[in-house]
Amino acid sequence: DVQLQASGGGSVQPGGSLRLSCEVSGITFGRYAFSWYRQVPGKGPEWVSGLNDDGSGPRYSDAVKGRFTISKDFAKSTVILQMTALKPEDTARYFCVKYPVRILDVKIHYDAWGQGTLVTVSS
Numbered sequence: 104d105v106q107l108q109a110s111g112g113g114s115v116q117p118g119g120s121l122r123l124s125c126e127v128s129g130i131t132f133g134r135y136a137f138s139w140y141r142q143v144p145g146k147g148p149e150w151v152s153g154l155n156d157d158g159s160g161p162r163y164s165d166a167v168k169g170r171f172t173i174s175k176d177f178a179k180s181t182v183i184l185q186m187t188a189l190k191p192e193d194t195a196r197y198f199c200v201k202y203p204v205r206i207l208d209v210k211i212h213y214d215a216w217g218q219g220t221l222v223t224v225s226s
Contacts, residue, residue, distance in 0.1 A: 105129040105215045107199050112220030119189050123220060125182040125199030132180040133157065136207040139173065139184045141195035142219075151197070152184060156205040167193075189224045196221050 111123040123139070138153030151171065154161045158175040172185040182199050198219030202211055 105201060107201060107215060107217030109197065109199055109217045109220040112197065112222045114223040114225065115189055116226050117190055117224055119224070120185070120187045121189065121222060123184040123186065123197055123222075125184075125217060127180045127182065127199075127201070130201070132175075133177060134205060136202040136204055137175070137182045138200050138202070138207065138209065138213065139182070139197055140200060140216075141193075141197045141222075143195045148198075149195070150209055153207045153209060154182075155207050160207060162207060162209075186222070189222075191224050191226075194222060194224050 106128045108126045115121055134156055136155050139151045140148040141151050142148045150164055151167055152163045152173040154173050161173050170188045174183045176183060196219040198217050200213035201215040203214045204211060
């Protein structure tokens with residue numbers, strides 16, 4: 104079975120940086136598109152960023168564009184989200200998802216997701 108294990112969350116001051124990792128197992132990592140979502144209590148998941156099976160075509164929500172960078176580490180079967188210039192409104196649980204396709208299409212529902220990792224941005 105596919106497993107997605109996120110890590111790297113924590114508490115940081117505004118303007119700080121964090122690097123989230125999503126280790127993927129149980130599938131051929133290079134055959135699927137992935138995304139990061141985030142969610143705060145009482146609200147639905149918010150799409151943050153995603154990329155294609157080969158790591159190309161990174162896309163970002165307007166809320167994080169220019170501050171976050173998504174990538175794939177194929178040697179470690181890991182999806183990385185590098186977050187910089189963090190703001191209090193970035194506080195959320197971040198989780199990664201897998202799509203059943205190679206090319207990212209956020210209109211397609213993902214078919215696997217992990218538990219996520221908590222990011223808190225506060226002074």
